[in-house]
Amino acid sequence: xxxxxxxxxxxxxxQKNLLDTIPEMVLLVxxxxxxxxxxxxxxxxxxxxCSSNDSMTSQEAKQLDSLLFIVAKTINxxxxxxxxxxxxxxxxxxxxxxxFRGYKGDALHxxxxxxxxxxxxxxxxxxLFHNSIETILSHKISDLKESxxxxxxxxxxxxxxxxxxxxxxxxxxxxxxxxxLSELRDMVFQVAKSDAxxxxxxxxxxxKELVANLxxxxxxxxxxxxxxxxxxxxxxxxxxxxxFGHEKGSFTGADSKRKGKxxxxxxxxxxxxxxxxxxxxxxxxxxRVLQDGEIIRxxxxxxxxxxxxxxxxxxxxxxxxxxxxSFRLDLFYRLNIINISIPPLRExxxxxxxxxxxxIRKYRKAFKKEISFLPQSILDRxxxxxxxxxxxxxENVIQRAVLMAKNNVITExxxxxxxxxxxxxxVSQSSHLxxxxxxSLKSLVADVERDIIVHSLQKNRGNxxxxxxxxxxxxxxxxxxxxxxxISAKDHK
Numbered sequence: 306x307x308x309x310x311x312x313x314x315x316x317x318x319x320q321k322n323l324l325d326t327i328p329e330m331v332l333l334v335x336x337x338x339x340x341x342x343x344x345x346x347x348x349x350x351x352x353x354x355c356s357s358n359d360s361m362t363s364q365e366a367k368q369l370d371s372l373l374f375i376v377a378k379t380i381n382x383x384x385x386x387x388x389x390x391x392x393x394x395x396x397x398x399x400x401x402x403x404x405f406r407g408y409k410g411d412a413l414h415x416x417x418x419x420x421x422x423x424x425x426x427x428x429x430x431x432x433l434f435h436n437s438i439e440t441i442l443s444h445k446i447s448d449l450k451e452s453x454x455x456x457x458x459x460x461x462x463x464x465x466x467x468x469x470x471x472x473x474x475x476x477x478x479x480x481x482x483x484x485x486l487s488e489l490r491d492m493v494f495q496v497a498k499s500d501a502x503x504x505x506x507x508x509x510x511x512x513k514e515l516v517a518n519l520x521x522x523x524x525x526x527x528x529x530x531x532x533x534x535x536x537x538x539x540x541x542x543x544x545x546x547x548x549f550g551h552e553k554g555s556f557t558g559a560d561s562k563r564k565g566k567x568x569x570x571x572x573x574x575x576x577x578x579x580x581x582x583x584x585x586x587x588x589x590x591x592x593r594v595l596q597d598g599e600i601i602r603x604x605x606x607x608x609x610x611x612x613x614x615x616x617x618x619x620x621x622x623x624x625x626x627x628x629x630x631s632f633r634l635d636l637f638y639r640l641n642i643i644n645i646s647i648p649p650l651r652e653x654x655x656x657x658x659x660x661x662x663x664x665i666r667k668y669r670k671a672f673k674k675e676i677s678f679l680p681q682s683i684l685d686r687x688x689x690x691x692x693x694x695x696x697x698x699x700e701n702v703i704q705r706a707v708l709m710a711k712n713n714v715i716t717e718x719x720x721x722x723x724x725x726x727x728x729x730x731x732v733s734q735s736s737h738l739x740x741x742x743x744x745s746l747k748s749l750v751a752d753v754e755r756d757i758i759v760h761s762l763q764k765n766r767g768n769x770x771x772x773x774x775x776x777x778x779x780x781x782x783x784x785x786x787x788x789x790x791x792i793s794a795k796d797h798k
Contacts, residue, residue: 332416333405337377340369341413350420376402376416385414390421397425479515480663481656485648489516496643497523502595504580504640505618507647509766510697513618516645517576526614529573532566537582537769537794540784545587551603567600567611574614580640581621581632582770584780588633595639615640621768631774650692650699657687660696664703665715674707678714690722698722755790758783767794 324331330347332340332354339356352365354372361369375391378384379402390399399421405413479490496503497520505513514533521531539547550565566575583591594600595615599608617640626632650656661679669676692698706719757776765771773783787794 330418330420332372332418334373334376334414334416335407336412337373337380337414340372347418350418372416375400376414380414396420396422479512479519481653481659483653483655485653486656489645489647490519492645493519494523496520496645498525500526500614501642502615502617502640503643503645504623505616505645505647506623507618507620508649508695509620510695511647511649512696513620513647514576514578516647517578517616517618520616521574521576524574524614526572526574530570531574531576532570533576533578534566535578536587537579537767541584541587541780544583545590546603548587549590549600549602552605562602565600565602567594567613568609570613571611572613574616577615577617579619579768580617581619581623581626582768584770585633588636592633592636592639595636620766621771650695654688657699658684660699661687661703664700665707668704668707672708674710675713676707676710676715680714680716683715683717683720686717686720751790754786755792758786758790758792762792762794769794 324342324344327344328346330350331342331344332347333342335341335356340354341356343351343353343355351368351372352362354361354365354369358365371393379389379400385402385404388399388401390397392398397420399419401417403415403417405415407413479486493516503520505516507513517533521527534544534548536544546563546565548565548567550563550568553560553562577591590600593608594611594613597608598612599610601608623632623637623641627634627637650660661684665676665679668674687699687702694701702720702722705721706715709719710716758772761772761775762769765775769783769787770780773780776783778786786792
């Protein structure tokens with residue numbers, strides 16, 4: 306008998322040690338009405354809910370009722386032996402109910418419970434993370450599909466850059482392979498060797514300065530000085546002194562004798578751009594240079610012999626100006642010995658491909674962009690445009706497109722054409738009246754005067770002489786007003 310008791314004590318002790326140490330919560334429930342035993346894990350989670358506890362709190366009583374309800378429901382649903390789950394407060398629990406045979410034949414059940422709250426929260430976080438990853442991947446896949454769609458679309462188009470990028474002219478050279486440009490080059494090479502005065506005509510932005518460069522480089526004076534002067538950016542009095550020089554004391558500030566550009570460039574070439582903007586006095590002085598090969602310094606009386614080849618350029622109709630008396634007929638004949646007329650870009654659209662490729666090459670290097678694809682659809686749009694600003698406008702469009710391109714291809718999203726203000730666009734008269742508070746009459750008049758000057762320059766595409774004539778003001782006074790209001794004619798060409 307003693308041995309049997311010792312074995313029973315040993316088994317009871319082992320069972321108690323096992324129940325006390327396992328992390329799962331273990332309860333022994335009697336008749337679905339009372340809890341006879343709870344291991345330490347269960348007591349730590351629920352509190353002491355055993356029937357022997359006479360000082361049970363109301364919270365613990367509620368916990369007991371909830372647990373007993375779960376046990377009864379599981380027994381009624383014949384769920385004994387199955388692993389089930391439930392929500393207990395804010396906790397996620399997994400439990401199993403098993404039969405326990407009491408030594409008195411009582412209806413007992415083991416109630417094994419595991420707290421899965423942390424695991425559940427982790428799974429939810431993983432699920433959210435997984436969904437986020439799926440969303441990101443979905444967007445990336447959509448982007449890749451769109452890129453692939455664009456790649457396939459572009460692959461079916463002709464890459465206009467492929468062949469043209471192989472051979473490109475040097476910077477500063479005339480670009481194009483049209484018949485009109487070939488004839489222009491032939492004419493330049495034919496007349497460049499002579500010392501005859503050349504008049505280059507054409508719309509603004511056609512490349513008159515490039516033609517002047519080619520004439521000089523192809524001439525016998527290509528190793529001699531070459532100066533370029535824009536006649537409409539310098540006031541009349543300063544232009545005369547700049548070109549012909551002045552004697553000491555000829556005007557305020559003339560502290561010493563000074564050679565003009567014609568003397569400095571003696572033996573070389575001088576390029577007079579916007580020749581149609583010079584005054585009647587300058588026209589007479591320039592006529593003397595072309596007829597007699599001599600100049601007279603401002604304030605001087607003695608002629609100075611010079612040997613200078615003159616190339617002039619204008620975007621104005623000099624013949625029409627001769628008719629209305631604003632340009633000397635004899636000077637026109639002297640300038641127009643050889644006339645090189647540059648056709649506008651809309652009349653030589655065969656050059657658009659070469660020019661576009663040239664500008665892409667220029668600006669992809671400047672902006673460090675790997676532009677290597679120009680779809681035929683983009684080229685078609687360029688060919689359909691009329692290019693009122695000629696080559697200069699085309700360069701602006703391509704420069705902007707290369708700068709804005711996101712990949713190695715120019716698309717419709719980067720192609721923006723310049724808009725030109727119509728000459729008959731009305732000027733708003735209300736803006737100044739809306740902002741008169743706190744301003745003096747003098748400042749208000751100045752604002753109006755500045756806007757009129759800017760609008761008139763835009764209307765005449767930056768032509769100072771024409772604008773001054775339109776506003777019935779002397780050219781010198783007009784330059785003074787432009788300087789006062791910090792207005793540049795170049796910004797409105």
